Structures are given as structure tokens and as C-alpha cells.
Amino acid sequence: INSTNLQELRNLSTDDYFNFSYIKPPKGLNLAALKAVFAGLGLPDLTNNLKDEGTFVKLATAADEMSKQAVTLKARITNGLQCRGVDVITEWDASTYRTQFDRMAGFCDKLRNYTSEAKLKNFQYSKEEVDKVFAQKHLLSEVAHKIEQAGKFESHINYLQQCLQYLPPDGLKQEIQDAIHQLGPVLGEGKEREIAQYEASLLALKERYANYYLEKYTEYRISEKDETARQALLHSEQKKVCDILKEADFLSTALYKTWLEKLLKLQPAARVNKEAVLRTPYHDFNLLDHLGKPKVTVQELKTELGEIFDEWETALKETLEDPAVRRNMDAIGPEDVELLEKFKQGQLPLNEQRAVQVRDILNDLHQGLDKIELSTESLKPTFNKPLTPDEAVEAFKAYIEEVTRGKDRDKVRIILK
16 A cells, blocks of 8 residues: 555455555655656756645646657657658658657656655656656657758748749749759758758748849839729720720731730739748739730820721721622611711711621621631741741742632632731
């Protein structure tokens, strides 16, 4: 019978007393071993405060924290620890760590049972045994550091790999690729100084990317004032008319499609700062879509739209002079003929309603014509090498002869889409 099982004795029947072989006086405190326990748990020497219940709360709390840490770390390195395929902790080393963590966790779990001075008098470990358990305590911080280190490098490399998508194929992009390839050799060596220098180099690359991205973002995004003007252009009468006319079969729409792309690429600058870019490398802006291309302003786009509008209006009037179109005039009603004539004379400027009417009437008048659409792609085989002006003219003539062969040339109409 001792202090740890005295409670059991109170609840036993008389017939079960034979389970206790003998009764002996309580042991004294093994102060050397207890001092080693407090030191191992990172607590001050509390051997003079063993009558204070708070001492045992501190003992249990510290033991519980160390036990949980050991169990958690053991689970994290079940199969070793890798960072993007590089061994930070090998499976062999992990098995050694797990053995030590099991021993620490088991010891700490037992410490939680000593909740009074009386129970500590039956503490079964010597100072040497306690020292042996806690001698490997440094492994907890060592493994935790490696896990933190692996997490940091995983984060750095993920970020930089995303950056590669938005950089031109030289300069900073090449430096980032080279740095990423160094991950294996640096972590494989495991030298703290080289690892620290490597991390510093990755952080410097992230900083450079953030500065570069932010510079280009600011350069190619527009101000709030320009955004107001862009919205006005988007909803302007001229654009609405052009949106209607681009569906006409007899107009070349390539310039307008290019103009639309440029207008839609102009976006207002959001409140993006360097800190935001360092967290996320992309902010709805791919600078590769803009590099090498001239920066346009809303005013320039407004001027371009006016030019396209004027060109299309002129083209519509000129198509009314097409002999084939004139021959088909008898097929439309007098109201439509009057509308076209007034439009041709400039008496009825184009608006949304008239644009629809003129487009549809002219589409009908073009029925029976053989439309051939040319594009830059279709012309590439003809102009795939340097040509003199005369050679280019002859090559183009040959191409036209080829695409119109077998067709009624009076009904053929060629347009560059």
C-alpha cells in the first residue's frame, strides 16, 4: 500500500485485501530527479513549492504540452518530410525521431498522474533516467524547425512558379527558374548558413517581381477619370452603330475587332499595392498581354472609333454604286429605296435604328453575289517570303485567280475580314 493506491483500498471488500502483499512507510522525495523533471519541462525549480496545488497544475500543463508536441511531430514525419520532392527528413531519420518522441510522450503522460506531494514520493524514475529522456528534447525544436522550413520554401517556390506565367522569357524569369532548380541541392546539403542565404535570395526575387509587376500594372491600367471616359465610349452612339454594322456581310470588320480588344483591355487600376502582390502574384492583369504593344489612351481609341465609323459609312454609300446592287433595287420596296437614297445623300445620318435598316436592306441586295473573304491567315502562304513590289502584285493576282476560278466574276465580291 502506498499513497498512489490508497483510494483503491477504501473501495475494496475485505476478501480482496490479499491483493496487497505488504504495507510500508512512504518514501522520501527524490529531489534530484524532480529538479531534473522541472528543468526538462522548461519550468523553474518548484521543489520548494510542492505543497502548493499550483505547482502540480504547472507540472501537468507543461507535461501535456510537451506530450502533444511530440505526438503531433511524430505524425507529421510518418514517411519522412519532403519539400517539392526533396528530402528534408529522410525516412530513416524519421524513424529515429519517432522513437524518441514516443519515449518523451509516454514519460510526459505519466508525469500528469503525479498530482500531489505524496504521490511524488513514489516517483519511480532516477535523475539519470529523467536526464536520458529529456536529453533528446532538442529534437522537438529541431524537427519543428525543419517542418517550418519546408513549409516556407514550399510557399516561396509556389509563389515564384506562379510568377513565371507572367514574365517575358529572359531576365528575371530566367533568374527565378535557376533559383527554383537550386532547391534540391541546398536543402539536400542541410547547411543552415546556405539555407538562410538561399531563402534570402528567394525573398529578393519575390521583391523584384512585385516591384516589376506593380510598375507595369500602374503603367497599363487607367485612372478613374479615364475609366469614366472609357465607359462613355462603350455606351456611345458611334459604338452602338458599329456593333450593328459589324454583322454586315459586306464590311471588313478586322479593324473594329482589334479596336474592341484594345478597348476591353483598358481597365481601371484597382487598389493594388506591393504587399498585395507579394501575397498573390496575379491581380487580374497579365502583363504579357501588354508587353511589346503600344500603350493606347481612351482619347486615341475615341479617335480610332470615329475613323472606323466614317470608313464604314463611306463603304455603305459606295456599295450602293455597285452595279449588282443597283440591279437588285427592284426587289425591295419603295420605302427602302427612299431610305437608301436619303442615306446616300447624307440627309439621314446613321443612328441605331437606321443602322439596322440599312444593314439588313444591303444584306438583301447582296443576295446572289458570291462573297469571298480573305484573311491574314489565308494570305500567309502567298506572302511567306520577301517579294519585290512587282512580285507581290503578281503573287496577289495569282492568288485572286485561284480563289475565283470557276466563279462568275461579275458576281464575285472580295472582302478582307
